[in-house]
Amino acid sequence: MNRRYSGLAALVAGLVVGATGAEPVAGPSFTAPEVRAILAHGPWPPPWQSDPSNRVSGQPASIAFGERLFNDPRLSRPGTIACASCHLPPRSFTDGLPRAHGLAATDRNTLGLANVRRQRWFGWDGANDNLWAQSLRPLLDPREMGGDLAHVAAVVRADADLRERYRESFGAPPSAADEPVAVDVAKALAAYQETLATGRTPFDEFRDALARGDDRGAARYPAPARRGLALFVGKGRCNVCHLGPDFTNGEFHDIGIPFFAGPGRVDAGRHEGVRRVRASRYNLLGPFNDDSTRQTATATRHVAAEHRNFGEFRVPSLRDVARTAPYMHNGSLATLRDVVRHYSELDEERLHADGEQILRPLRLTDAEIDDLVAFLESLSASQANSSTSRSR
Amino acid sequence: MDARARQVNAFPVAVAVGTLLLVAADASRACGEALRGTTGRAENARYEIVFAAVPAPLAAGKLFSLDLAVCPRGGAAAPNALAVDATMPEHRHGMNYRPTVVARGTGTYRADGLMFHMPGRWDLLFDLVTPAGTERLTATVLLE
Numbered sequence: 001m002n003r004r005y006s007g008l009a010a011l012v013a014g015l016v017v018g019a020t021g022a023e024p025v026a027g028p029s030f031t032a033p034e035v036r037a038i039l040a041h042g043p044w045p046p047p048w049q050s051d052p053s054n055r056v057s058g059q060p061a062s063i064a065f066g067e068r069l070f071n072d073p074r075l076s077r078p079g080t081i082a083c084a085s086c087h088l089p090p091r092s093f094t095d096g097l098p099r100a101h102g103l104a105a106t107d108r109n110t111l112g113l114a115n116v117r118r119q120r121w122f123g124w125d126g127a128n129d130n131l132w133a134q135s136l137r138p139l140l141d142p143r144e145m146g147g148d149l150a151h152v153a154a155v156v157r158a159d160a161d162l163r164e165r166y167r168e169s170f171g172a173p174p175s176a177a178d179e180p181v182a183v184d185v186a187k188a189l190a191a192y193q194e195t196l197a198t199g200r201t202p203f204d205e206f207r208d209a210l211a212r213g214d215d216r217g218a219a220r221y222p223a224p225a226r227r228g229l230a231l232f233v234g235k236g237r238c239n240v241c242h243l244g245p246d247f248t249n250g251e252f253h254d255i256g257i258p259f260f261a262g263p264g265r266v267d268a269g270r271h272e273g274v275r276r277v278r279a280s281r282y283n284l285l286g287p288f289n290d291d292s293t294r295q296t297a298t299a300t301r302h303v304a305a306e307h308r309n310f311g312e313f314r315v316p317s318l319r320d321v322a323r324t325a326p327y328m329h330n331g332s333l334a335t336l337r338d339v340v341r342h343y344s345e346l347d348e349e350r351l352h353a354d355g356e357q358i359l360r361p362l363r364l365t366d367a368e369i370d371d372l373v374a375f376l377e378s379l380s381a382s383q384a385n386s387s388t389s390r391s392r
Numbered sequence: 393m394d395a396r397a398r399q400v401n402a403f404p405v406a407v408a409v410g411t412l413l414l415v416a417a418d419a420s421r422a423c424g425e426a427l428r429g430t431t432g433r434a435e436n437a438r439y440e441i442v443f444a445a446v447p448a449p450l451a452a453g454k455l456f457s458l459d460l461a462v463c464p465r466g467g468a469a470a471p472n473a474l475a476v477d478a479t480m481p482e483h484r485h486g487m488n489y490r491p492t493v494v495a496r497g498t499g500t501y502r503a504d505g506l507m508f509h510m511p512g513r514w515d516l517l518f519d520l521v522t523p524a525g526t527e528r529l530t531a532t533v534l535l536e
Contacts, residue, residue, distance in 0.1 A: 036536065240510045249453035251488055251509040298455055302489040302505025358483050358510075 028230040035210065037233040042207040044245050044319075045197060051117065052291040053130050053284055054187045056169050057194060065165040066192025069185060072162075074155045075139055076103065077146035083138070083189065086110050092323040093196060098331030102144035107261040109331035112324050115317060117194035120250045120299055124313045124329040125273025129300045130289070131193060133282035136186035153181035183288050198319045199381035203229070206378075221378070227368075228375025236343070236362055236372065247318035247379065252309065255359060256342070256351050257328045259311040267329070270312035274305045322380040340364065340372045423463035426500075434518055434529035438468035441518050441529055452511045452535055455489070458503040462520065471520040471527075476503040478516050478533075511535045 030038065048058070056062035069075065073082040081102055087093040093113035100110040108124050116122075122134035138144040139152050156162045157174050166181075167173045169188055174181040202221060206229075209217030232238045243249050252270040261267040277283055277300060284297035291297075313329040327333040333342060344364040351359055364372070424431055424442025430449070434441045439462060446457045464470055474493050479486045491505040508514050518529045 033536070240512070243452055243511065249509050251453065298505060299489065299507075302455075302491060304486075304488055304490040306486075306488070308485065358485075 028227055030230065034230070034233045037239055038207055038229065039211055040244060041239075041247065042204055042211070042245055044200060044204045046118070046245055051131065051190070051194065053289045053296045054132050054190055055290040056187050056191050059169065059191060061165070062169040062188045062191040063195055065169050066188040066190065068162070068165065069189050070192055072155075075145060075147060075152060077151060078103070081145055087113050090323070092198070092320040094324045096325065098326050100144070102138065102141070103146045104143040106143050107267050108329050109326065111316065112320065113193050113196050114198045114320050115246060116196065118246055121273070121277070121314060123273065125269050125276070126252060126314055127273040127276040128280065128282070129277050129284050130296075131190040132183065132186040133280060135189040135193065136182065136282060139182070139186070149178040149182040152185050153178040156181060156185060183282065201319070201381050202378040203375070222374065224371050224374035225378040228371035228373065231364075231368055231372050232375055240358065241315045242318055248315045250315065252312035252314050253358070254308070254311045254351065256346050257313070257330065257332060261330070268310050269329070270309040271305070274303055274309060277303070318376060318379050320380050322377045336373045336376050337369060340369045344369065424461035427459050427461060432531050432533065434516070434531040436527065436529055438465050439463065439471070439520055439527060439529060440465060443516070443531070450508065450533070450535055453507065453509055455505065455507045458506065460501040460503060462499045462501065469523045470499065471522045473521040474501050475519040475521070476506070476517070477519075478506060478508065478514050480510070480512060480514055482513060508533070508535050
């Protein structure tokens with residue numbers, strides 16, 4: 001359909017000025033498919049769903065226990081680094097560094113935790129298929145918190161408050177077996193992180209106004225953001241991968257960011273992630289999944305390893321994206337403007353040498369780059385309504 | 393695969409608001425009439441495959457299954473097995489998942505573990521293992 005719509009007015013009897021008498025909406029008009037694409041990015045927030053793989057998901061005592069653990073540096077081997085040391089609430093639970101630095105430097109940018117419960121794969125390479133396994137990973141990584149299963153279990157056993165909170169969450173005091181206690185700690189951490197959600201954004205207000213035919217409400221969306229949105233769902237086709245209410249398809253792509261992690265070292269991305277998630281004792285096919293039906297394990301059961309996965313990284317959500325700089329798996333792009341410029345000037349030869357053929361350089365003007373940045377900034381909630389808020 | 397087996401049945405597909413509308417199989421056909429919901433079809437001179445997505449409608453980035461019925465035509469032998477896959481020809485990639493297919497008897501199958509991870513044109517590929525060789529039937533799906 002080539003007929004163009006001027007905002008939502010055209011959705012109601014083809015009027016440019018709505019029945020409310022609002023001023024004509026500034027900015028570009030949208031085609032009917034573009035309107036559908038915009039509506040597909042909501043509604044927000046989504047309804048709560050507990051995680052069947054985690055028996056304490058959504059349990060208030062476990063959420064509180066998890067929050068306590070999240071902020072407890074004793075879980076690291078030297079007692080100096082907590083989860084919250086790198087996942088800072090004002091930065092949408094990122095750290096502002098190009099690459100994370102726990103006990104030592106790592107190769108990847110710290111991912112945010114807001115809306116993390118809605119992911120299918122975790123980490124830049126998807127090496128975990130559930131949030132509790134992903135929560136266990138940094139506790140055991142020598143570059144991050146440097147512990148092991150015995151250390152994690154011992155911290156909980158040795159502290160009266162943690163021991164009581166554990167008993168309250170799991171119905172019995174921590175046992176003498178390290179592994180189940182450490183996995184339970186990870187499940188409490190997951191229960192807390194499931195509550196971290198981004199709030200309503202200027203884009204959500206516009207999207208919902210569009211949905212209900214509210215010209216006046218839609219007109220409040222700034223014109224630059226509106227023009228950027230038109231690029232996002234139009235010329236840029238950004239929504240091919242950044243789709244749905246979370247602005248991600250939850251999968252993995254190569255977007256031309258170098259995968260050299262350092263001299264002589266490469267980050268294989270999803271290629272290694274598939275191998276690791278299949279091999280993990282803590283995946284959803286393993287013995288610690290609390291979902292006895294294993295219906296939660298469908299993706300893990302069927303995930304394919306492909307040569308093209310080399311150098312692919314997870315498509316991140318764009319919600320709260322203005323707070324999560326720097327960007328990309330290696331933190332190599334400092335600002336949203338740098339990100340948009342990257343897509344504008346892609347090296348096509350590098351991209352299509354051996355892989356999927358999706359991206360084309362957008363060749364954006366400076367004004368278009370400004371507009372796309374304005375749109376991306378409209379995907380962040382106000383600070384008062386930001387990711388520190390609880391979804392439950 | 394012989395020359396005839398290379399025949400591709402591309403389904404024209406209509407897309408409505410938030411809904412994938414496959415060109416419906418002729419309701420009067422016996423093949424796949426027990427399938428629920430909107431169905432699609434792939435066919436050649438010797439076989440017809442009718443399929444229905446579960447859950448429906450399809451959504452980009454969401455795992456789904458297919459219920460399938462395979463119906464031989466003109467005296468063709470029943471297939472020994474069925475494999476299901478999908479590709480996105482314009483993007484030169486397939487799915488990120490490898491479906492499994494389980495026979496449910498009387499020419500019906502269930503395929504689990506499919507995902508179209510982006511909108512656009514997808515080709516569903518059905519490989520029928522028959523006594524005469526493997527035949528590929530194709531159905532095109534346009535996902536908004």
